[in-house]
Amino acid sequence: MKVFTTGQVAKICKVAPRTVSKWFDSGRLKGYRIPGSQDRRIPREYLIRFLKEHGMPLGDLEDEAMAKVLLVGQDQVLIENLKQKLPVDRSFKVSVAASGFEAGIQAESFHPDCIIVDFSIGRVEALQICQNLRRNPEYAETILIALLPDDGGSISFDRSSINETFKKPFDAALLAERIRTLIGARKELV
Numbered sequence: 001m002k003v004f005t006t007g008q009v010a011k012i013c014k015v016a017p018r019t020v021s022k023w024f025d026s027g028r029l030k031g032y033r034i035p036g037s038q039d040r041r042i043p044r045e046y047l048i049r050f051l052k053e054h055g056m057p058l059g060d061l062e063d064e065a066m067a068k069v070l071l072v073g074q075d076q077v078l079i080e081n082l083k084q085k086l087p088v089d090r091s092f093k094v095s096v097a098a099s100g101f102e103a104g105i106q107a108e109s110f111h112p113d114c115i116i117v118d119f120s121i122g123r124v125e126a127l128q129i130c131q132n133l134r135r136n137p138e139y140a141e142t143i144l145i146a147l148l149p150d151d152g153g154s155i156s157f158d159r160s161s162i163n164e165t166f167k168k169p170f171d172a173a174l175l176a177e178r179i180r181t182l183i184g185a186r187k188e189l190v
Contacts, residue, residue: 002044003031009042012059013051023050067183068110069094072103072129073118073147078172082116085176100129107139113183114143116175120168134161143182145175 004012006020009029013020023029024040029050031042044061051058058066069086071079071094079096086092095110097103099121107115115133119126130146133139145164159165163182166175 003041004044004047006040006042009047012047012061013056066091066093067114067179067187068092068112069179070097070103070106070110070112070115071095071118072097072100072115072126073121074098075118075120078118078147081172082176085172086179100125100132103129104132107133112142113187114145114179115139116145116147116179118147120147120149130161141186143179143186145179 006017006024009020010017020029020042021040024031024042029042030046031040033040048058048061050056051061067086069082069092071082073079073096079094083094086094095106095112097106103115103117106112115129117126117129126146130144133142133144143163144161145166146159146162147170148165148167150168164178166178
């Protein structure tokens with residue numbers, strides 16, 4: 001469990017250390033005192049919860065506190081359902097890319113933990129996105145989920161680079177729960 005001093009919390013929140021001490025002493029920011037000392041310590045999860053409750057930016061904690069999901073596709077119903085099932089207040093940030101080119105740009109700036117590729121954008125483009133991601137060592141640990149169309153035909157391709165596949169139609173809640181499980185195994189979400 002990672003813990004912070006009041007000085008470290010002050011830097012994260014961009015406030016004076018005395019302000020953090022007041023938050024702690026008033027009970028708004030949870031933590032503990034070191035036995036035999038007046039020093040305060042704030043566990044990471046309490047700090048993240050405090051920042052979220054008060055609408056404060058997570059700053060450097062965002063990468064470790066938020067699960068970032070990039071959805072590559074154009075199905076608006078799917079996009080809205082997934083955003084509803086993976087809300088920001090439950091530690092999820094969902095971004096959308098409509099094409100392979102956009103996905104590349106988003107992946108560079110957003111640094112997703114999970115990328116969902118909807119094969120309805122086109123089988124060739126979807127496969128290219130998956131292959132390009134796996135070729136880049138920066139995305140070797142990124143969870144890759146393929147959403148396959150239910151067009152009656154079978155899609156044959158090398159699935160070794162993909163963590164999971166879902167065949168349409170499927171329950172968005174089931175996909176959301178699987179994403180939570182896969183990311184939760186790698187990252188402690190608050």
